[in-house]
Amino acid sequence: VTAQPEPSQTEIALLATAVAQDHGDALSASRSLFSLPPGITYLDGNSLGAKPASVNARVNACIDDEWGASLIRSWNDHGWWDKARNLGDRLGRLIGAAPGQTLLTDNLSVNLFKAVASAIRMRADRSLILADRTSFPSDLYVLEGVVSLFPQVSLVLSETPDDSLQILRDRGSDVAVVLFNHIDFKTARRLPMHEFTEAAHNVGALTIWDLAHSIGAIPISLDRCDVDFAVGCTYKYVNGGPGAPGFIYVASRLQQPTQREQSAQQQSGQQQSGQQQSGQRQSASQPIQGWWAHADPFAFETSFRPIDNVMAFATGTQPILSMVALEASLDIWDDVDMNAVETKAGALTDFFIHAVNTLAADARIIAQLRCGSPADATVRGSHVIFHHEHGYPIMRALIDSGVIGDFRAPDVLRFGFAPLYNTFAETLHAAKVLVHIVATKAWEAPEFNIRGAVT
């Protein structure tokens, strides 16, 4: 499938805008820090971010010099043991977290389990976990799993995040913890973190924020918003690579006191307080308590004694090669101005929506492609969706043309814009190819209608 060869007046005007925007792009230099295959317009950085150009050398050095030459000494000599915490602190800059609160470990789903279980133990006198049906479904599966382990707790699913606020007003005193997805994985709607966290705190509930689609797309201020827990992944906008480790944020005000209390208690063999006997914990403590979270892991004590810092949220041995790959991307992110990222995210997504709508109007197919993302960039993330009843084969045809986005059932065409490397010119190209495929019905070809396992 190829786009129309003759540019229309609309296309010429859009091209002029794209050229001007690319010319004034404050982040244009960062594109060269990534390896992108020629001929591909990559609009899926919100699912799997592009590869930092330096990653091969970085991982190879770890394989040869650290694993190969230093062998097991690398746990000390090359800082392997401390990577989860050190990289967590580096990542903290992207999420507005002061050091000591973010741990790079496991994946988002496992970290969510830890956060919810911790929250329930801290609100043992309350019976509800609250989430909304627009959450990423895997998050809801995790919550169901947690509920199956805590017989006194049930899961309440509201229809939307706004409905969750209503439930907090109506039944807030029963709610132990509420989950919010910061940016909706389908629509890209952005929730006001401060306001929603405050609504939960007003009724004594704890908050967990899923940052999967916001980290690396917009500035995040976990500390300033007084968030309790947050979880996220680093393989999307952060460019950590396939299966890159996830992270968990635990506000320091929740971490410190009880862990000190607990270890003091366990060391002195004191009886547990009445609150702890009833299951209620003063501060966060997660139940997958492996040796990496132990206060003295190499003492190999028979009983668990949590360490007095964010490592208490680790479990077992960390994936060092994946962490080293992520380091290559953090070398880039360390210097990035997140306000510039947000500005460009808004401009790219605005331009894409405008280009698709304008070109679709010219092609008389405007009614077929309905934008499902907020029109206002300040309440949107860095991806955009269009609905079309034949979304799946349309996305297959787009990918066949070199424009890579993704499809989300039942009818969502999703395009992620990575401000560090996507350009306005390729954004326009993607809009033209999309409109062309819909207008010509190129998606009807049988090869685009065969479903793969991953969409």
Ligand SMILES: Cc1ncc(COP(=O)(O)O)c(C=O)c1O
């Ligand atoms: C919003 C959101 N939450 C949770 C997850 C699950 O993350 P993981 O598979 O890394 O546990 C994803 C994965 O894409 C996601 O997009």
